Amino acid sequence: MEKVERIGVSLEKKLLSMFDKLIAKQGYQNRSEAIRDLIRQQLSSERLRNPRAKAVAAVCLVYDHHSTRLMEKLTDLQHSHLLQTICSMHIHLDAHDCMEVVVLRGRVGEINEVAENIVSQKGVKLGRINLVAAESA
Numbered sequence: 001m002e003k004v005e006r007i008g009v010s011l012e013k014k015l016l017s018m019f020d021k022l023i024a025k026q027g028y029q030n031r032s033e034a035i036r037d038l039i040r041q042q043l044s045s046e047r048l049r050n051p052r053a054k055a056v057a058a059v060c061l062v063y064d065h066h067s068t069r070l071m072e073k074l075t076d077l078q079h080s081h082l083l084q085t086i087c088s089m090h091i092h093l094d095a096h097d098c099m100e101v102v103v104l105r106g107r108v109g110e111i112n113e114v115a116e117n118i119v120s121q122k123g124v125k126l127g128r129i130n131l132v133a134a135e136s137a
Contacts, residue, residue, distance in 0.1 A: 052109065061102075062126040077121075085114075089101045
């Protein structure tokens with residue numbers, strides 16, 4: 001484990017109280033771990049602004065499986081980007097709707113291009129791209 005360095009932070013009482021309520025609700029055992037997670041999240045967000053940064057993404061889609069050729073198009077898109085596609089999972093939600101989760105890996109710019117192509121397909125009712133930085137600064 002890396003050496004830990006102690007720092008001091010000054011906050012207004014009201015802000016600290018709100019922070020304590022938030023982290024208690026989220027299940028943090030102490031302020032230090034919550035602050036470390038906030039810093040990691042901010043650093044990750046900053047790395048994701050660079051289109052050349054390495055990342056992984058979960059692309060979630062909800063669609064009507066009766067949509068003409070949509071499943072075939074989604075499969076074709078994944079096969080044409082095998083270097084970025086790690087895996088996919090298909091979930092039956094009800095008699096009509098399915099959810100597809102496609103996990104992509106690569107550079108932020110490449111992932112966004114593939115993911116946006118996937119979620120913009122005709123027949124996709126809802127699509128979300130969740131990027132996570134894959135390397136630390």
